[in-house]
Amino acid sequence: MNAEIIVIGNEVLSGYIVDTNSSFLSSELLKLGIEVIIKIVIPDRKDEILKSLQEGMRRADITILTGGLGPTHDDITKKSVSSFLKRRLVLNENILLKVKEYFRKKGIDMPQVNTSQALIPQGATVLNNPVGTAPGLLFEEEDGIIILLPGVPAEMKAIFNKSVRPYLEKKNRGNFILTQTIHTTGISESALFERLKDIETAETIAFLPFFTGVDIRVTTEAATLEDARDKLLKITDSLIDRVDDFYYGSDDETLERIIGILLSMRRKTLSVAESCTAGLFMKRITDVPGSSNYFRGGVVSYSNDSKIKILNVKVKDIKQKGAVSSEVAKAMVNGVKKLLDSDYGVSITGIAGPTGETENKPIGLVYIAIANREKTYSKVYHFTGTRDIIREQAVQAALDLLRRRLLGI
Incomplete structure (x- = not known):
C-alpha cells in the first residue's frame, strides 16, 4: 500500500507554524510497510482541498489529511470532505457529550462554536481523540481510504497511535519495512561514506548530517517480520563495526x-x-x-x-x-x-x-x-x-x- 499526506493550514503554508505532522506520519507509515509517495501543504480553501483530494485518491491507496478540524470559521476540512463525498453532516450525540465533558473537567462552559466538532459526515468511522476535542475520521471508499486527523501534533499523534495504526496494521498485507537510525558524532559525512561505501547493501543506507553529528538511517524490507529484523541486524552490526568509536547510540538513544x-x-x-x-x-x-x-x-x-x-x-x-x-x-x-x-x-x-x-x-x-x-x-x-x-x-x-x-x- 502507499499513501499521500495533505497538510492543511494557512499558518503552515506561510511558515508561521512548522509542519512536524507529515514527518511523524511518514516515518510511522514506513514502519507499517506503507510508502508515502507525496506530501503537500495547501491553504484552508475548499477548492484546494477538493482538488488535492481528487488527485490524492487517484494516486494513492490512502489519503491522509491533517488540519482544519477545529471549531472556528477557517476550519473547513470536514465540510470540504463532506462535499467531496457528497455526504451530509449529522450531529453525533456521543461526540457532543465528550466535548462537553472535556470542558467540564477544565471547569469552563463549552463555547457554542465547539458544537460543530460533533458534526460528522454520514458513513464516517469516528476516531476518538483522547487528548482534545476534535475527533479523527476515517472513510473506506471504493477508490481508497481517506483519514482526517487534527492539525495539533499531540492530538494527531494520539489518534494515530490509538486508532489509525491498529487499523492499518490489519489492512496492509505488504512487505515488512524496518528502519534503524545510527547516531555518530565527531566525524564528517564524507569520512563516514569512505568507511561505508563498499558495503554491499549501500542502497539501504541514507546519511543525515547535522551540525552536531551525522545520523545513518538503515532501511530493510522483507516478506516476513523475522527476515526484515535479521537483515536489519546484519547491516547495522556491520555499520557500527566500521564506524567504530564515533558511534554512540541508535534511534532514541541520545x-x-x-x-x-x-x-x-x-x-x-x-x-x-x-x-x-x-x-x-x-x-x-x-x-x-x-x-x-x-x-x-x-x-x-x-x-x-x-x-x-x-x-x-x-x-x-x-x-x-x-x-x-x-x-x-x-x-x-x-x-x-x-x-x-x-x-x-x-x-x-x-x-x-x-x-x-x-x-x-x-x-x-x-x-x-x-x-x-x-x-x-x-x-x-x-x-x-x-x-x-x-x-x-x-x-x-x-x-x-x-x-x-x-x-x-
Whole structure:
C-alpha cells in the first residue's frame, strides 16, 4: 500500500507554524510497510482541498489529511470532505457529550462554536481523540481510504497511535519495512561514506548530517517480520563495526542518555562549569529522567569575576592566558569538581561570537576540560557557524569527550 499526506493550514503554508505532522506520519507509515509517495501543504480553501483530494485518491491507496478540524470559521476540512463525498453532516450525540465533558473537567462552559466538532459526515468511522476535542475520521471508499486527523501534533499523534495504526496494521498485507537510525558524532559525512561505501547493501543506507553529528538511517524490507529484523541486524552490526568509536547510540538513544547510563553503571557523579554555553550542557544532562542520581549540579561562570570567586580560577591565568585557554578550562573543571564533590567534572570556555574574537583567538575557539579524581585533560576545538550553532557543537563535543573518558577510548 502507499499513501499521500495533505497538510492543511494557512499558518503552515506561510511558515508561521512548522509542519512536524507529515514527518511523524511518514516515518510511522514506513514502519507499517506503507510508502508515502507525496506530501503537500495547501491553504484552508475548499477548492484546494477538493482538488488535492481528487488527485490524492487517484494516486494513492490512502489519503491522509491533517488540519482544519477545529471549531472556528477557517476550519473547513470536514465540510470540504463532506462535499467531496457528497455526504451530509449529522450531529453525533456521543461526540457532543465528550466535548462537553472535556470542558467540564477544565471547569469552563463549552463555547457554542465547539458544537460543530460533533458534526460528522454520514458513513464516517469516528476516531476518538483522547487528548482534545476534535475527533479523527476515517472513510473506506471504493477508490481508497481517506483519514482526517487534527492539525495539533499531540492530538494527531494520539489518534494515530490509538486508532489509525491498529487499523492499518490489519489492512496492509505488504512487505515488512524496518528502519534503524545510527547516531555518530565527531566525524564528517564524507569520512563516514569512505568507511561505508563498499558495503554491499549501500542502497539501504541514507546519511543525515547535522551540525552536531551525522545520523545513518538503515532501511530493510522483507516478506516476513523475522527476515526484515535479521537483515536489519546484519547491516547495522556491520555499520557500527566500521564506524567504530564515533558511534554512540541508535534511534532514541541520545548522547546524554548514554552518559547517564555509563555514570550510573559506574556509580559515579558529575558536575559542570560552563562559560560560553551558559547552561546548555546542564540542560542536556537534566533532560534525562533520573539524572539527579548522578548529576550533582553546575556553575554558569560567564564572567571572569565568577570564574575567580566561585571556581577559584587564578587571576594570573586569566590575565596571562585569557579566559579562553586550556589553563582556565582546567582550573574551572577542578574548581567545580571540588565545589560539588563529584567524581567527574566538565568545563567549557570559548568564543561563540559574533563578537569577542582577537587576532589569536577567533570566533569558534573552544576549550573543553574533563577531570576525574586522578587526572585533568583538556582539548581545543575550532567550530564554525552562528553563535547558537557553535554553542550546540561545543556541548555535543563536551558530551562526547566525557563519553570517551568514561569508556576509556
